[in-house]
Amino acid sequence: EAGVTQSPTHLIKTRGQQATLRCSPISGHTSVYWYQQALGLGLQFLLWYDEGEERNRGNFPPRFSGRQFPNYSSELNVNALELEDSALYLCASSYGTDWDTQYFGPGTRLTVL
Amino acid sequence: AQTVTQSQPEMSVQEAETVTLSCTYDTSESDYYLFWYKQPPSRQMILVIRQEAYKQQNATENRFSVNFQKAAKSFSLKISDSQLGDAAMYFCAPLFGNEKLTFGTGTRLTIIP
Numbered sequence: 337e338a339g340v341t342q343s344p345t346h347l348i349k350t351r352g353q354q355a356t357l358r359c360s361p362i363s364g365h366t367s368v369y370w371y372q373q374a375l376g377l378g379l380q381f382l383l384w385y386d387e388g389e390e391r392n393r394g395n396f397p398p399r400f401s402g403r404q405f406p407n408y409s410s411e412l413n414v415n416a417l418e419l420e421d422s423a424l425y426l427c428a429s430s431y432g433t434d435w436d437t438q439y440f441g442p443g444t445r446l447t448v449l
Numbered sequence: 450a451q452t453v454t455q456s457q458p459e460m461s462v463q464e465a466e467t468v469t470l471s472c473t474y475d476t477s478e479s480d481y482y483l484f485w486y487k488q489p490p491s492r493q494m495i496l497v498i499r500q501e502a503y504k505q506q507n508a509t510e511n512r513f514s515v516n517f518q519k520a521a522k523s524f525s526l527k528i529s530d531s532q533l534g535d536a537a538m539y540f541c542a543p544l545f546g547n548e549k550l551t552f553g554t555g556t557r558l559t560i561i562p
Contacts, residue, residue, distance in 0.1 A: 367548075369548075369549070369550075371550070371552075378552060378553075378554050378555070379540065379542075379550075379552035380552075381549040381550065381551070384548055384549060391548065392547055392548060392549055394549065424492055426494060428494075428550075434548075435480075435481075435482045435501070435544060437484070437496060437499055438484075438544075438550060439496065440486075440493065440494035440495070440496075441493075442491070442492065442493050443492050443493070443494075445492075
């Protein structure tokens with residue numbers, strides 16, 4: 337069974353640009369979660385999508401947004417990039433039932449110059 | 450607010466020995482799940498073990514076991530017969546009712562050959 341996949345592996349952008357990160361969940365999973373792992377800030381919850389809808393959002397500004405497609409894959413968009421957006425962005429997926437285990441992808445390393 | 454504390458930033462253990470990583474959390478909820486994840490240098494977040502809060506029996510997964518004390522809000526991870534491949538950052542991550550994992554700050558485990 338294929339795991340969660342993320343692309344690209346690395347992404348380098350300059351301040352003010354937009355970044356798009358992609359995630360494909362495990363087959364059969366309907367929920368996708370995004371987390372940010374920034375140096376010194378630990379792992380923080382960003383967004384949760386289930387069945388195409390945004391279900392929960394972490395304490396991040398509106399320039400962090402995303403969507404989930406009918407095939408349950410997801411995009412995370414970060415607009416007006418700032419230097420502090422440099423981080424590892426981890427995507428996880430689950431079956432979407434209560435308390436379900438989240439399985440993580442390998443992450444996308446975003447560097448903002 | 451729900452908080453997670455991992456009081457040991459770094460731990461080391463001799464190969465084949467046993468080590469225990471500690472985690473405490475604070476929540477007013479009665480139903481939740483608890484997870485330990487490991488993150489090796491590859492940065493891939495890997496599930497280690499899961500514990501349902503309503504279960505009194507401690508979860509076990511091969512060489513990994515937990516000591517879950519609900520009243521004390523404590524969830525420690527015991528690794529027996531430590532192997533070189535166990536070297537990683539270990540994160541305690543409760544899953545409360547809002548479907549987002551709340552991560553601790555992590556414990557970096559070093560295995561001494």
